[in-house]
Amino acid sequence: MNLTNLDLNLLVPLDALLREKSVTRAAGRLGLSQPALSSSLARLRRHFGDQLLVRNGNAYELTPLAAQLRPRAEAALTGVRLAFSRHPGFDPATSGREFRILASDYVMAVLGGAVGAILDERAPGMRLRFEPTTPSVVDQAPESLRGADAVLLPHGFLHGTPHADLFSDTWCCVVATGNERVGGTLTMDDLRKLPWVFTYLSATAFTTVARQLQALGIEPRVTAVVESFLALPHLVAGTERIGLIQGHLAARLSGVDGVRVLPCPFEPVPLVEALWWHPMHEDDPEHRWMREVFAEAGRALAPGDGRSGQVGREPLERGEQIGPGDAGAPAPSISD
Known part of the structure; x- marks a missing residue:
């Protein structure tokens, strides 16, 4: 995979969305607007070819792929923080x-x-x-x-x-x-x-x-x-x-x-x-x-x-x- 073709700015919203399982809560966590997070989620869905978050009643759940991505996103973000700190x-x-x-x-x-x-x-x-x-x-x-x-x-x-x-x-x-x-x-x-x-x-x-x-x-x-x-x-x-x-x-x-x-x-x-x-x-x-x-x-x-x-x-x-x-x-x- 060519990293130059990836938008690494999506890593932070990916981590927040997988943690919170909610666009609203993820937006609040990051201090961003809900439309901005919705846009990031749409781009992430296109990249992975997966819904990542699916509605179940009044709440959202992680898809199987999203559940696999959650610890990887946390680890990647930790590595980035370490590199720049x-x-x-x-x-x-x-x-x-x-x-x-x-x-x-x-x-x-x-x-x-x-x-x-x-x-x-x-x-x-x-x-x-x-x-x-x-x-x-x-x-x-x-x-x-x-x-x-x-x-x-x-x-x-x-x-x-x-x-x-x-x-x-x-x-x-x-x-x-x-x-x-x-x-x-x-x-x-x-x-x-x-x-x-x-x-x-x-x-x-x-x-x-x-x-x-x-x-x-x-x-x-x-x-x-x-x-x-x-x-x-x-x-x-x-x-x-x-x-x-x-x-x-x-x-x-x-x-x-x-x-x-x-x-x-x-x-x-x-x-x-x-x-x-x-x-x-x-x-x-x-x-x-x-x-x-x-x-x-x-x-x-x-x-x-x-x-x-x-x-x-x-x-x-x-x-x-x-x-x-x-x-x-x-x-x-x-x-x-």
Whole structure:
């Protein structure tokens, strides 16, 4: 394909249209008029020989070709931004770069505040744009990494990709304080008989500790599923459900009455959280600096082996309740 015959100005509207699935919203995103975006869409349809957006009721959907183009358009636009944002003599104090980071609410709550504090002090012009990891992000990890600066995921989902380990954590069980079927400790029989709330539940979206339960011969009776670690305790409170939550996050929960944290009645597999990036970022000095910021925040978070699940306090006592004033620092407000 001869690039001189392409209008690369169409790349930006293509990305916006595929993201928003709406001419009106894409126009608003780019600060353009709706007729201007409609004209761009018409040119893109002629170029690809495909409708790209098709109406379904009151909304538009991506055609199969458009769905394939979406991660490619994101990756291409990221590459263009990288090409035109490189400057000799990088100085974080004067940089205005934005980094797009894909992460779960768990990682944002645990690391976000520390990373933000470092940027405020050393790179006040930089900006982090946190966006949520979703099952599709993990399923299409190589393409997802092309369209983002980094993704925060534990080991077990990505392989053969540059990464930096940030911190380790362990898992705890969460039950309601009023759950009379649970005493001061949980038993393996409790795990078999009581209902569960899971964070993610599909062939490709899961927690490794949930898979471990099955390996131990326990088939949890899952009555609720939520794609949010921060929301999980609220689906435990006032019920007989059991949930699994990371130790570092348990130490930061604030304002959740009616739940308590108990040790798992088995040795949970350790969780090692890492920052993953596409090889194209490997030698980017600004990206390298950003990676070190996350690594520094991770080191501050987890002194020693980092598996106590606590930060700045003693390990959880059996049956310790989480409530206002009992947890560690409240989770920072960050808009995954």
